[in-house]
Amino acid sequence: MEIYKIKELSFSYPQKDKEALANINLNVERGEFVTVCGRSGCGKTTLLRHLKTVLTPYGKRSGKIYFMGELLEKLEQRVQASQIGYVLQSPDNQIVTDKVWHELAFGLESLGMDNKTIRLRVAEMASFFGIHTWFHKNVTELSGGQKQLLNLASVMAMQPSVLILDEPTSQLDPIAAMDFIETVKKINRELGTTIIMTEHRTEEIIPVTDRLVVMEEGCITADGSPESVGKKLSKEKHPMFFVMTSPMQIYAGVQNKLPCPVSVKDGRKWLDLIAGETEVKKENSRAAYGKSSENTAIEMKDVWFKYRKDMPDVIKGLSLKAGKGQLYCIVGGNGSGKTTALSLISGICRPYRGKILIGGKNTAKMNPEELFYNNLGVLPQNPQALFVKKTVEQDLYEMLSGLKLEKQEKESRIREVVELTELNDLLAMHPYDLSGGEQQKAALAKVLLRKPRILLLDEPTKGLDGCFKEKLAELLKGLTRQGAAVIAVSHDIEFCARHADVCAMFFDGSIITENTAKEFFAGNSFYTTAANRMARHICKNAVTVEDVIELCRKSKCRSNI
Template sequence: MEIYQLQDVSFTFPLSDQATLSHIHLTIASGEFITICGRSGCGKSTLLRQLKSILTPHGKREGTIRYAGKPIEEADQRTQAAEIGFVLQNPDNGIVTDKVWHELAFGLESLGYDSGSIRLRVAEMASFFGIQHWFHKSVSELSGGQKQLLNLASIMAMQPSVLILDEPTSQLDPIAAADFIETLRKINQELGTTIILTEHRLEEVLPVSDRLIVMDDGAIIADDTPRRSGQALFRMKHPMLAAMPSPMQICAGVEAGIAAIPVTVKEGRQWLDTFLQGRSMELPVVDTESRGQSVANAIAGGGKRQKPVIQFKEVWFKYGKEAPDTVKDLSFEVEEGQFYCIVGGNGAGKTTTLSLTGGLVQPYRGRILIDGKNIAKMSAKELFTNKLAILPQNPQHLFVKKTVEQDLYEMLSGSPLSLAEKAEKVETVVQFLELEPLLTRHPYDLSGGEQQRAALAKVLLLEPRILLLDEPTKGLDGFFKERLAHYLKKLNAEGVTIMMVSHDIEFCAKHGDVCAMFFDGSIITENATKAFFAGNSFYTTAANRMARHVWQEGVTIEDVIALCKKSS
């Protein structure tokens, strides 16, 4: 049975000359698991919102959308609320109450269910999702992964026929993301719920997907099984191939044929073993010795250390007198011109550390030094004027105007530059971040990836010497991540220091100088990036998991491709 049928659907936002969706033809059968991917701004989120008309943005739609055989406009609000679940990218945006148990019951209360039915369904969902251990907690006490799981459980309590998710794992650490995807698999397999989601992190989701739909510039360019969609991208030499799982990219990079292109790490290992069988290998040597602080500069500069610009000295912090410590006895240094990456689970204290570095909160014990000066003795003007800038985890916190263009110029409102000089700076950052089609749009109407790019543009206009980034690749496609990495490395070369918190393991492994792991409020290990990831089991790349049985030090996709090409 077809649950959705889209015929020649196009959609255009107000004041826009270009359609965001262009002549979409799509049929989704009941019980399918559909993954939609594409470059940031390709129309993925807009397409999802067409599938629940009460969430469709303002604009002009053409074509027809049928839900369960009827025009979707005929489905009233109660039907859509009960039968079509929608999980947002940001967990906080989907939570409306203060307690876990109340959040689980809220949707059922809104639909008018009696108390007995509500108690039964809430108990059932709490048990199915493993929520019973934090059932009575306040929502504010939950980690990002727990909040997203709560969003999912509260929607599933209404027993929807369709579950739509817009990049649900973008703010989750790798382990929490894998657990979340496994929960979706259980919902699909055990309850028969149709699942339609957009996602940039494809390593975990493709193995459980029935179909992979690839979008580009508002149109569908591939729609088949994940393997066949990957083969189609390979034949087209399409840039979206860079967003596919590591085994796919490695196979394509070696150009060993695509008849049996691997999708999972398991298939990648089997493919690699077959490819290397009978060949001699010359394994590159990677230094895996832990050297503590300044390891990257020591390696690059023969042991010469650069000046530390960020220093934490035995820092402790908590959000209230009775609250537990979020940061515990934290000491580390970041050197000038260094690309310093911080990884770790949700709730480990990573974002709080960025806030401490930026002076947004103050420790109750210990010292934080910026360029050797105690941040507690610096004024906000002294700290942020041409010295330090922060990209927050939620990009919406930076938007204050009605259009993207106005927001960009607002960032330069206090600058002594002439109007022509401001326009030149804005034009440069607009071109780099590909914001031209978005300038007249309201920032809140943008997709998650587009908001991320617009927020990053505002931060880069400040030209800071210290750049603090909280999940900068969230919502960005693989192609644009490479452009961002190139720009960040260019800033590094000019002496800009970058400290980044990220769940994007592949990005950190490929581009960071030093990587540190947070656990329970402090750094438990730090090393040069390749040495760091080569020693981990879960906090490592898919390429490393695929190739470590033949070469443990192979960390990036490029490493494994080079190994294959060197073998003879």
């Protein structure tokens, strides 16, 4: 039975000629797991928001949406609230109460359920999701992963027929993201709940997906099983093929007649048939590891920091050294202190012990203006923190307002950065009306306008599609080739492995290990790439998709299977 039937749905935002959705036809069966993917701004979130009338954006719309055979707009709000669950991208945007137990009960209270039913449902959800160990905590004490799990449990307490998730793992570390996806899979498999979700982090999602829907410029360009969609995109050499799983990309890069693997597990079996015990030769580091003191851009020496005197230390004896011309990536769990470290470097926070040196100068003796005009650029975790004007274009000009530049120079810089970040069609829009990925691009454009020599990036790939990630990587490499130092905090393991010069891992307020990207990710269990998990039993040094393809091509006799 169809749970959703979408017929010729078209939609355009106010004062926009181009349609955000164009003639969408889509049926979703009860109990299906459907993943919608596509480039930033392709209409994924707009489509999902049309599946619950209270979230439908304002604009011009045509077409019809049926939910369980009934027109969606004629369905009572109470029925929609209980039957259609929706989990937002940002965990903090959905939490409305102060305590975990109260958050679990809030939706049920709003539906007017009796106390006995509420207590039973809350207890059941707390046990199912493993929340009972932090049931009485304040929500402010929770990690990002716990908050998102709480959002999911709060929605599931109302026993919805369908669960809609809009990039729910974008702000989670790799382990928390895997746990969250496993929970969603469990909901679909054991409770029979229909899942519809959008996600840029497709490595873990695609293997558990029944159907993959690819969108481009408001249209559906592919719809089917992951295997069939992957085959279609590969044959067309479509840029969205690069969001397919690593085993699928590796398969496409090796001539063979075997069935295409989708998951890492299937990829290992396929690799055993294709590749022998061939070692991929270790590459030289993309940049010299361990910069000389005269080439050091940023240095932290035994830094300690806490937010209040009566609170525990967040940063504990942190020492770090990033060189000019280096892309230095930091990975680690939510709440380990990564963002705080960037705040210390940028001067937003001050350590109570230790030194932070930028260009050999102690930041304690520099005021924020001196840091800012010393070509220090910061991209915060929340891109909206940078937006202060009514349009993207005005925001870009605002960034240059303090510089003594001619009008032509300002226009030239803005044209250049707009082209780089693909903002040409978004200049007249309000920054808050952009999608998550588009906001990330606009914030990045603002930061790049001042041509920083030191760039601090907090989750730079959040909300970005795979195509733009490659463009971002080239942009950052261009900056490092010119001698800029880039420090990026990221949960995007694949991006760090492909493009970082040095990677470090944060744990409990300090860096516990750092190395060149290849050495860092080789052989790890969780903080490593899908390609490495697939191939490490044959070659632990194969970290990227390209490494494994090379491994297969070097095998002498089995590549024509």
